[in-house]
Amino acid sequence: MRLAVIVASTRSGRFGPTVAHWFADQAAKRAELTIDLIDLAATQLPAVLTDTDEPMPAEVAVLAPRLAAADAFVVVTPEYNSSFPAPLKTALDWYYEEWHAKPVAIVSYGRETGGLYAAAQLRQVFTELHAVAIRNTVALPCYWEQFAADGSWPRPGSGYEHAVKTTLDQLVWWAAALRTARLHTPYQP
Template sequence: MSGTGRLRMAVIIASTRRGRFGPTVAGWFAERARRRGDLDVDMVDLAEARLPHQLTDHDEPTPPPVRALASRLAAADAFAVVTPEYNMSFPAPLKEAIDWYYEEWRAKPVALVTYGRDSGGLHAAAQLRQVFAELHAVTIRDGVSLPRYWEHFTADGRWPKATAECNTAVTVTLDQLVWWARALRGARAEHPYPA
């Protein structure tokens, strides 16, 4: 596979609660990614995925919602996880979604886009780095952190303000994600990842 071809990025909306802000952040991040011209974006909303809460045993059939999402994750060259921080961690539906899959994450880069109160989701990001490392995924160093995200609305209700720091962070994050996605896609094609 060519190192210069378009990349497929799955943007995962982790929050499933009513009134969530996740779709707003994910929509903004995806729009910025599409502007680049080298990324195809697949929006994965865990509220719509309806993954079962209980994992099956290895010899049991895979539930249809899990199979449906598996093909989308497997097709991705990179991931962007958009998550709030709840109680200094990330939401349970995201952990369930991560735990349903193994090979789909392996040797692929993950950007973390977090939001919350004062920490901006950095506690959730730190924990996600540990979880994805266990699955042999590569979380990129830089990400987007949105502390007190509600302060970044314009007077007419648009988000984010042009002066918000996230407008700079998103460019760096996408640059790093694309670099890792190209490098890892090439490496996987040349040498299968040792499992």
């Protein structure tokens, strides 16, 4: 089962890759998952969307098969001003069918809310894209407080492991169910 873990932040000095690598490492412990880490900062997707009759930019064409091949997604997002970052919205808007009938888990981080406002908004967007946002999330409030003395993150005993396990259990279940459904009956939006 292919799991695409998407780093949503492209900001200089961002924390997203730390969270994404940590989550991907947790997911990679599951034998049924193959991880594809997608960093939006590296994809260089254009900020301006083309019209439907215009050619697809090369950067968009390169990412499309990776998204299409995924059976499930994990979006690792910060919360900026009670929402998710603009480059993530741009990435969501560049694609459509690639998201259809696939589950999405949200891993959010931020101040006291842990990014839950961003996660709530993403649920609405994924519904419009015919994706299934699973119930459980991994929310990381005040994530900067979870560094260990040696500089590693998160510190042992942070309690995040249980949230990851529950989220992955749900995500894998939905991914298997929706993959079977897509194979037997092509999804029609």
